[in-house]
Amino acid sequence: MTNRHMKRLMFLLILFLILPVVAGYSQSPKAKHGTFALTNATIETVTKGVIQNGTVLISDGKIQAVGTSVAIPEGAEIIDCKGLWIYPGMIDGSTKVGLSEIEADPRTRDFNEVGDVIPQMKALTAINPNSAHIPVTRISGVTTVIATPDGDIIPGTAALINLHGYTPDQMFAGFEGVVLNFPKSGRRGNNDKRTDDEIKKEYEKKIEKLNDVWEKAVQYHKLDSATKSTGLTYYPEMQALLPVVRGERAMVVYANAEKDIRAALKWVSDRKIKKIIFSGVAEGWRVAEELAKANIPVIAGPVLAMPSREYDRYDKAYANPGLMKKAGVKVCLATYEDRGNVRNLPYHAGFAAAYGLGKEEALKAVTIVAAEIFGVQDKLGSIEVGKNATLFVSDGDPFETKTNIRHVFINGWNMPMISRQTELYDEFLKREPGK
Amino acid sequence: MRKIALIGFITCLVFYSRAQNLLIKNGTVLTVTKGILENTDVLVKDGKISQVGKNITAPAGYRTIDATGKFVMPGIIDAHSHQGIDAINEWTNPVTAEVAVGDALNPFQISLYRALGGGVTTIHTMHGSANAIGGQCETIKLRYGVKNPEELIMNGAPRTIKFALGENPTRVHGGGNAIVPRTRMGVEFVMREAFSKAREYAAAWDTYNKNKLQKGFRGAPPEYNYRLETLAEVLKGNIMIHCHSYRADEIYMMLNVCKDFGIKKIVFQHVNEGFKVAPELAAYGAMASVFSDWWAYKFEVYYSTAYNAAILTRNGVTTSINSDDGELMRHLYHEAAKTQKYGGLTDEEALALITINPAKQLGIENQVGSIEAGKDADIVIFSAHPLSIYGVPMVTIVDGVVRFDREKDPDDMRIYVDPKEEIDMATFTEDHDHESCMQGAADMFTKLFETN
Numbered sequence: 001m002t003n004r005h006m007k008r009l010m011f012l013l014i015l016f017l018i019l020p021v022v023a024g025y026s027q028s029p030k031a032k033h034g035t036f037a038l039t040n041a042t043i044e045t046v047t048k049g050v051i052q053n054g055t056v057l058i059s060d061g062k063i064q065a066v067g068t069s070v071a072i073p074e075g076a077e078i079i080d081c082k083g084l085w086i087y088p089g090m091i092d093g094s095t096k097v098g099l100s101e102i103e104a105d106p107r108t109r110d111f112n113e114v115g116d117v118i119p120q121m122k123a124l125t126a127i128n129p130n131s132a133h134i135p136v137t138r139i140s141g142v143t144t145v146i147a148t149p150d151g152d153i154i155p156g157t158a159a160l161i162n163l164h165g166y167t168p169d170q171m172f173a174g175f176e177g178v179v180l181n182f183p184k185s186g187r188r189g190n191n192d193k194r195t196d197d198e199i200k201k202e203y204e205k206k207i208e209k210l211n212d213v214w215e216k217a218v219q220y221h222k223l224d225s226a227t228k229s230t231g232l233t234y235y236p237e238m239q240a241l242l243p244v245v246r247g248e249r250a251m252v253v254y255a256n257a258e259k260d261i262r263a264a265l266k267w268v269s270d271r272k273i274k275k276i277i278f279s280g281v282a283e284g285w286r287v288a289e290e291l292a293k294a295n296i297p298v299i300a301g302p303v304l305a306m307p308s309r310e311y312d313r314y315d316k317a318y319a320n321p322g323l324m325k326k327a328g329v330k331v332c333l334a335t336y337e338d339r340g341n342v343r344n345l346p347y348h349a350g351f352a353a354a355y356g357l358g359k360e361e362a363l364k365a366v367t368i369v370a371a372e373i374f375g376v377q378d379k380l381g382s383i384e385v386g387k388n389a390t391l392f393v394s395d396g397d398p399f400e401t402k403t404n405i406r407h408v409f410i411n412g413w414n415m416p417m418i419s420r421q422t423e424l425y426d427e428f429l430k431r432e433p434g435k
Numbered sequence: 436m437r438k439i440a441l442i443g444f445i446t447c448l449v450f451y452s453r454a455q456n457l458l459i460k461n462g463t464v465l466t467v468t469k470g471i472l473e474n475t476d477v478l479v480k481d482g483k484i485s486q487v488g489k490n491i492t493a494p495a496g497y498r499t500i501d502a503t504g505k506f507v508m509p510g511i512i513d514a515h516s517h518q519g520i521d522a523i524n525e526w527t528n529p530v531t532a533e534v535a536v537g538d539a540l541n542p543f544q545i546s547l548y549r550a551l552g553g554g555v556t557t558i559h560t561m562h563g564s565a566n567a568i569g570g571q572c573e574t575i576k577l578r579y580g581v582k583n584p585e586e587l588i589m590n591g592a593p594r595t596i597k598f599a600l601g602e603n604p605t606r607v608h609g610g611g612n613a614i615v616p617r618t619r620m621g622v623e624f625v626m627r628e629a630f631s632k633a634r635e636y637a638a639a640w641d642t643y644n645k646n647k648l649q650k651g652f653r654g655a656p657p658e659y660n661y662r663l664e665t666l667a668e669v670l671k672g673n674i675m676i677h678c679h680s681y682r683a684d685e686i687y688m689m690l691n692v693c694k695d696f697g698i699k700k701i702v703f704q705h706v707n708e709g710f711k712v713a714p715e716l717a718a719y720g721a722m723a724s725v726f727s728d729w730w731a732y733k734f735e736v737y738y739s740t741a742y743n744a745a746i747l748t749r750n751g752v753t754t755s756i757n758s759d760d761g762e763l764m765r766h767l768y769h770e771a772a773k774t775q776k777y778g779g780l781t782d783e784e785a786l787a788l789i790t791i792n793p794a795k796q797l798g799i800e801n802q803v804g805s806i807e808a809g810k811d812a813d814i815v816i817f818s819a820h821p822l823s824i825y826g827v828p829m830v831t832i833v834d835g836v837v838r839f840d841r842e843k844d845p846d847d848m849r850i851y852v853d854p855k856e857e858i859d860m861a862t863f864t865e866d867h868d869h870e871s872c873m874q875g876a877a878d879m880f881t882k883l884f885e886t887n
Contacts, residue, residue: 104602104733133731186859256863282863306762308861310545311848314552314765340731347769350824399824401772425742425778428710429749 322356510556745778
């Protein structure tokens with residue numbers, strides 16, 4: 001062995017000794033679990049008013065105590081929240097977080113499987129827990145989102161997920177719903193070159209298909225009940241629709257145009273489908289009274305959007321949630337962002353607030369009302385004892401852009417306030433080598 | 436039928452929106468360049484701001500608008516838009532300096548009215564990004580209600596041209612047409628080749644123009660070429676480059692090209708990775724017009740950060756926030772406000788991003804972009820501070836004409852409803868493309884790359 005070889009070997013040896021240390025330093029900080037006391041805070045409980053100068057005690061992933069005279073156990077990590085506010089984590093009713101990384105790259109899109117009726121395709125299966133979009137979203141106080149498949153008539157089953165965890169099971173937040181993109185009777189925007197006849201025919205074909213699928217699902221339910229779930233051959237589509245037929249799982253019906261919302265209303269009421277949530281509902285304001293009468297809750301959004309018709313008032317998309325709420329519809333909000341700007345949910349809520357919904361109702365729409373619509377109000381949506389410690393601490397009204405989120409807890413995990421976007425800021429604000 | 440209805444509405448608008456002399460009374464005036472003035476009046480005469488001060492008495496015949504408790508700011512300027520034009524991408528060649536979107540202006544686009552509802556008064560409506568060297572752009576005022584396209588054009592605004600780097604030109608030409616550029620190397624070559632030819636062209640004309648004065652000169656003039664003529668004007672500094680760009684390496688490349696050809700005026704558009712070369716941009720005097728927070732719509736914007744505007748500003752780069760989109764355009768004040776969360780910009784810095792800074796980038800800072808006597812009366816009145824989420828634009832004034840008034844805004848803009856209209860014509864967000872830059876070239880893309 002020559003001297004040169006020796007040197008190289010020594011170098012490699014040193015490198016191997018150093019590497020683990022270096023790797024240790026460069027690793028992203030992890031979330032912390034334990035007992036936390038958030039003291040001296042203004043607590044926006046959402047369901048039980050505002051508590052001044054209060055404490056929220058967190059352990060075992062739950063909110064253990066809320067109030068002005070909370071005993072802090074020994075060993076609890078105290079986070080002084082003087083001058084700060086505590087809010088429940090915000091919930092976005094429709095996103096593709098975890099299912100879509102880069103829009104233009106089909107290899108990073110996992111929300112659109114082949115097939116027109118495929119309820120057996122589960123969003124929860126394909127969620128990437130390490131998506132760069134997840135930290136970006138959660139450090140803005142959006143802790144919980146619906147990840148939804150998209151595509152043809154029934155593109156799959158959507159799932160409510162918390163934005164922390166290493167497996168889908170850890171992230172799952174307790175709600176799944178079969179998605180129905182209700183067939184569109186209208187033109188799909190300015191680039192839709194189909195003739196009126198083609199549009200009509202295609203619509204009728206889709207409605208026929210949908211009717212047929214539902215009829216089959218009802219028959220399947222009858223057979224399955226009669227045979228006590230034995231003897232039926234493998235039929236994944238029908239098996240996935242079974243809980244919807246039986247009223248055990250919600251169907252999330254996406255419809256935007258007035259005509260389509262009306263058609264969807266009639267379709268679900270004719271079939272007496274029990275658990276229904278309408279989604280999108282851009283023209284919900286045109287059908288608000290009927291929606292209220294049918295007692296169907298809605299996921300509304302995006303709020304920051306254009307009016308759907310050239311002749312509609314310029315602010316209709318901003319005003320839509322408020323107009324529906326006023327008519328008595330139960331409204332939660334969604335950004336319908338595919339990826340990185342789900343973080344703007346508080347701003348969609350802020351615009352809805354400014355254009356008629358009001359601050360208080362807008363806050364409810366992204367917290368407790370969303371939790372109620374997804375049937376997880378026992379775990380999420382407010383600052384109450386026994387609920388999951390999924391909340392955030394801010395230095396002001398979270399709908400205001402000036403406000404910064406200081407701490408985020410998801411199921412009691414104290415999240416590092418870091419994303420790739422903050423890391424780039426830290427590295428490049430004063431770049432080295434500089435000028 | 437819809438068009439007729441809209442034109443009818445426009446006629447109504449024109450009726451109530453004739454130029455008036457105005458006194459905007461007792462507002463909090465956010466001048467942008469001269470600080471915040473409480474309980475201050477703004478006097479508007481013949482389309483210009485004639486006076487800013489306290490307790491101004493309205494001369495006879497002036498209409499008074501009470502702005503008590505409200506916020507008065509300069510009209511918002513969008514340095515990157517594709518609204519108000521019927522053609523965006525002439526994607527048939529990597530170099531199309533000869534075309535101009537000013538030839539395709541459409542004053543009837545409803546998006547212009549909606550932008551007024553978001554306090555926008557001036558936009559830079561641009562050629563798309565399909566070509567390395569695209570067409571010429573146009574700076575227009577949102578005088579929604581005029582019928583003659585020419586009346587949209589802002590007099591005195593310098594000429595500008597669109598350039599584009601990265602994925603769009605390489606995909607259209609290298610990917611789609613199998614010609615240079617297919618890579619970022621090719622993009623640089625296209626730029627250098629075009630400028631070199633333009634330089635030769637200009638030299639040939641200079642020689643001819645000089646020689647033809649000589650007695651007995653018999654030579655023919657060089658062949659006229661509007662493409663090279665336009666590029667020669669870029670080299671002379673008479674047309675400002677607005678360069679679509681994302682990645683730090685390509686931005687740096689373009690700075691070097693500019694340096695080598697003596698081009699001083701360049702504004703980088705989108706420039707998502709501008710933050711990585713902020714010291715170089717600042718040293719060159721190049722400017723940056725960015726999104727507040729858009730990213731991940733394609734690979735070259737995956738390593739973006741919403742702190743881009745703040746990092747650029749802190750490094751001394753004149754920065755603006757743009758929309759590139761008819762929807763985003765309506766809340767640029769909100770987009771600017773995000774820089775307070777992402778990087779802690781002051782109110783004045785944040786407001787400059789959508790007023791005086793884009794004005795500088797378009798070379799119109801002496802006419803618009805702040806509330807100062809002598810400037811164009813482009814003014815927005817907000818219900819609350821424009822950087823607050825609860826701030827609602829109430830009145831938008833362009834050249835002294837009230838073009839938007841929230842109180843008078845109709846619920847349904849149709850005069851006539853077509854009872855036979857059976858097929859709905861409604862558009863929803865899912866149909867909307869996130870990068871308007873590629874309109875016109877997008878259909879071909881869908882076929883080629885199956886990217887929606």
